[in-house]
Amino acid sequence: MGLRERQKRARREALIDAAHRLVDRDGLDGVTVEAICADAGVSTRTFFNYFESKDDAVLGMAPLRLDPEVAEAFATGGPTGVLATDLESLARSILASPLLDRGRMAAAAELARREPRLLVRHVTWLEQYRVELEGLLGRRLVGDSRHLVEVAGMTLMILVRAAMQRWESAGGQGEVADHLTAVNADLRLLLGAGPEPADPAG
Amino acid sequence: MGLRERQKRARREALIDAAHRLVDRDGLDGVTVEAICADAGVSTRTFFNYFESKDDAVLGMAPLRLDPEVAEAFATGGPTGVLATDLESLARSILASPLLDRGRMAAAAELARREPRLLVRHVTWLEQYRVELEGLLGRRLVGDSRHLVEVAGMTLMILVRAAMQRWESAGGQGEVADHLTAVNADLRLLLGAGPEPADPAG
DNA sequence: CGCAAAGTTGCACACGATGTAAAGTTGCGC
DNA sequence: GCGCAACTTTACATCGTGTGCAACTTTGCG
Secondary structure, three states: OOHHHHHHHHHHHHHHHHHHHHHHHHOHHHOOHHHHHHHHOOOHHHHHHHOOOHHHHHHOOOOOOOOHHHHHHHHOOOOOOOHHHHHHHHHHHHHHOOOOOHHHHHHHHHHHHHOHHHHHHHHHHHHHHHHHHHHHHHHHOEOEOHHHHHHHHHHHHHHHHHHHHHHHHOOOOOOHHHHHHHHHHHHHHHHOOOOOOOOOOO | OOHHHHHHHHHHHHHHHHHHHHHHHHOHHHOOHHHHHHHHOOOHHHHHHHOOOHHHHHHOOOOOOOOHHHHHHHHOOOOOOOHHHHHHHHHHHHHHOOOOOHHHHHHHHHHHHHOHHHHHHHHHHHHHHHHHHHHHHHHHOEOEOHHHHHHHHHHHHHHHHHHHHHHHHOOOOOOHHHHHHHHHHHHHHHHOOOOOOOOOOO
């Protein structure tokens, strides 16, 4: 990895850390982008080359992309053929490529608990991601109604979001994806649905 | 209803209509709050006495409150006792008190299709509403895990949101709530769940 | 070493959003 | 009707976010 790339990563992390430190001390609205930049040692203009907004820096957001192989497998009916199971599997892939390391992710989650606006921002991010994924879901559910695709996208959001909540409330240990089966179970419980259908492929 | 109240309503609607007209013509980012105010004939400062942001004016947002009787009934196990059914029923109550008349609501939905940011804002609004409702859900699900309550809140969001999408895609005719059963059915289909459990109370 | 690409920086600027205090309306008791 | 009290709008000042642009600096590479 070249120097340029390392510097970029370092700056990005410096900005995130500065944001965490200052927001923790002064609250989200008590901190200006300018202050974060002073702390991180870059110009304000540079800040906006890295993040779209102050909130994004705290959450460490970056454009998220899904493994093309996983996407293709899902779109063509895989990996098991059972929609509910495959949705969970897709959520697992999403959660497998975290934008932040464990420590910073936990810090961001902690701050998000104290600053509701950050939670809202997080939902916004998921929402944009959902729109992107709708193409994928549409391919998988070709022949079904457009509305089913929308519901599938929203359900996927629930899986990801609820799993992250559980991970954080469990102390930020282990893998986020490990909470997915519990979320799925709760969802079924809620709807009075029976246990998950068996895998027809074996 | 006194003059003061009527004027307030008229100003609010004038602002919404001006926002719709201008955003339709110039796009969301091509319109300034100042322009909307000029069109509606009020000062910019007044605008922010009515709406928190430009986007809110287009969506005609206002603090939403649920009928206390409905809330109480839900919290204490009603109306049917079947959670899935009662969630749908709760969603029906939410959708029964629209913030806008049919025409303006359709206009807002139309603009939201063209301006993704408005969709995101709408989700944000639902999200804040979800947080408020979590107290209610917590009472109903006392004894269950906090996580189940969270999933229930998110599911409720899906019901409301998907129903609105269907209403709009059906041409904005009839009642939004009429699409709820279809959403519920899709959700069950998605999870491979069977038909809705019967009402134990009858 | 020297060029090209990438990235940072300062500057200017538009707009969103809020606090404050003054001016203007409305509601209401009399 | 009168006049006071409550409420709203309004103008003004101000701060912070976010972006376009052009100049400068640094890195990658032959």
